[in-house]
Amino acid sequence: MRILFSLLTLLASTFYAQENRDLEFYLDKAQVMDITSDGYNLWFATNGNGIFQYFPSSGKWNQFSTQNGNISLDLFYCIAANSNFVWAGSTDGLFILDRKTGNWTKRKFSLGGQLSNWIRSIAYDEEKNVVWIGRFKYLTKYDLTTKKYTDYDLTIRNNEKTNTIKSIRVEKNYVWFGTEAGVHRYDKSRNLDDKDSRKFYDIKNNSFNGEGEQVSINTILTEREYIWFGLDEFVTPERPDFNVGGLYRFDYKTEWLGLDASKGLPGNGVYDLERTGNYIWASLYQFGSSTKETFGRGLALINRVNNQIIPIRDDRIPRSIYSIYFDGVNLWLGTESGLIKVNFFNKLAQWSGITANLKLR
Numbered sequence: 001m002r003i004l005f006s007l008l009t010l011l012a013s014t015f016y017a018q019e020n021r022d023l024e025f026y027l028d029k030a031q032v033m034d035i036t037s038d039g040y041n042l043w044f045a046t047n048g049n050g051i052f053q054y055f056p057s058s059g060k061w062n063q064f065s066t067q068n069g070n071i072s073l074d075l076f077y078c079i080a081a082n083s084n085f086v087w088a089g090s091t092d093g094l095f096i097l098d099r100k101t102g103n104w105t106k107r108k109f110s111l112g113g114q115l116s117n118w119i120r121s122i123a124y125d126e127e128k129n130v131v132w133i134g135r136f137k138y139l140t141k142y143d144l145t146t147k148k149y150t151d152y153d154l155t156i157r158n159n160e161k162t163n164t165i166k167s168i169r170v171e172k173n174y175v176w177f178g179t180e181a182g183v184h185r186y187d188k189s190r191n192l193d194d195k196d197s198r199k200f201y202d203i204k205n206n207s208f209n210g211e212g213e214q215v216s217i218n219t220i221l222t223e224r225e226y227i228w229f230g231l232d233e234f235v236t237p238e239r240p241d242f243n244v245g246g247l248y249r250f251d252y253k254t255e256w257l258g259l260d261a262s263k264g265l266p267g268n269g270v271y272d273l274e275r276t277g278n279y280i281w282a283s284l285y286q287f288g289s290s291t292k293e294t295f296g297r298g299l300a301l302i303n304r305v306n307n308q309i310i311p312i313r314d315d316r317i318p319r320s321i322y323s324i325y326f327d328g329v330n331l332w333l334g335t336e337s338g339l340i341k342v343n344f345f346n347k348l349a350q351w352s353g354i355t356a357n358l359k360l361r
Contacts, residue, residue, distance in 0.1 A: 023340055024340070032322060033076065039083060042327065073095065081124070091117070111137075118135065124170075134166065134168050139177060152193070164180045169222055179217060211244055216243050221280065226250060227250050245260065271283040282302060318335040
């Protein structure tokens, strides 16, 4: 009886929110690395607890994990979904859920060796019906219509880091591929094999304001007039300008705006970005040049109208926030020790001192 009671208590703390009016807490102690939606349900990739599916209409949860025997791995870093499939990236290849059968399969890639099976970013392009798979080495496109995988080498100027894909963002006309040494912009109307279909941005020609030795693109966010890039921070005493990090806004032409700790950001490393109305949400970290460790620096709001930076301080929220997702009603925070759902009309208005334009994208 005691064992049964303990199991029920554990399940309650894992799947059900703690009572709280402005913040709700789920998946206790899980590292939530990425969040996506299939249009109806939410999906969460975790580092150690498998994959969770949440049904907003009923409030129910479903977990795929080795403990439950319905998937062969628990360590995931990124996730994408549509009505028929879910794609999850791991250090051991691509996992695919066929939602009709309920079965997961695994896809391994031979080009690039074992490291190339570290999947760090996935994006589904609904218009083209393709999945973009960002690997530690090489980019892969999976065409759902032809069921064909195609690998691409995006190396620029013999720099292998320009072919290590960290982030992907799909737009109407372009797809952006962020790497450890810059970002590729791909014109979707052309064949990716055609080098003229791509334009590459790094610190040359004053892109990213020419700051640092190179730029590692950790996250990308698009909006009506601008595209935002959240950078990795990685500096050492020997190379203090290697990856200086920061948040950059680009007008798609020539103008770059840079924001960093000197302008009020709580940290120069950017885990993730999200947008609600006139505000950009950034989850941040600081890299310790001596310890070689990252230290979470919480959340910050950036006003898109005047670029004002508003640090968010709430002791209930862990400092390391790996993913941010706005579902149109709630803001979800994937943290180092669980998942948080934020009531938009209560807490965010208090944090920022604004109410009118937080709701709409």
